[in-house]
Amino acid sequence: MRAEHTDPTASTPFAARTSVEQVEEGLDLAPKFDADGLIPCITTDAGTGEVLMLAYMNGEALQRTITTGEAHYWSRSRQCLWRKGATSGLVQETVELRIDDDQDAVWLRVKVAGSGASCHVGYRSCFYRSVERGGPADAPARLVFTESGKSFDPKDVYGDAPNPTRL
Ligand SMILES: [Zn+2]
Secondary structure, eight states, X not given: OOOBOOOTTOOOSOOOOOOHHHHHHSXXXXXXXXXXXXXXXXXXXXXXXXXXXXXXEXXXXXXXXXXXXXXXXXXXXXXXXXXXXXXXXXXXXEEEEEEOTTSOOEEXXXXXXXXXXXXXXXXXXXXXXXXXXXXXXXXXXXXXXXXXXXXXXXXXXXXXXXXXXXX
16 A cells, blocks of 8 residues: 555635535535545445445545546545555556435445455455354354455465555
8 A cells, every 4th residue: 555644634625515405405515524634435346336445535635536546545544645556566447436415425326446356354355254144142243254265365465565554
């Protein structure tokens, strides 16, 4: 990942939010960022509809996604702008970018380059496990894998780069 340490709340060229009618029924993109300057983004495969990941964008990431057509996010663990695929080559090309009713969540539909994977662990989707159903009620829930295997080996792609997953 190319680290760009920018202020997540830096000003961006979006419309000010002036009325409920404007936000819900109007044609202005007037996104609502949270106290950290971020907006959540659900990213799905434009072809299959599969949910690939949930990530966050700051204003700059959203703006760059719109202007370049490639998905950009804000990495909360690394605190930097993140052009998806900068290291791995698994670039996400925007097919469609939607905003929800109150404009506080983004839905990005993408075409993924290369192996088609979007998860740094090596899977196609970040949601590669589901909670097992029908287990004993008095035991902690267990997970089952939903993909038959990884699409790439993270060691080959990221080398010794620190894992962004935080405990
Ligand atoms: Zn992931």
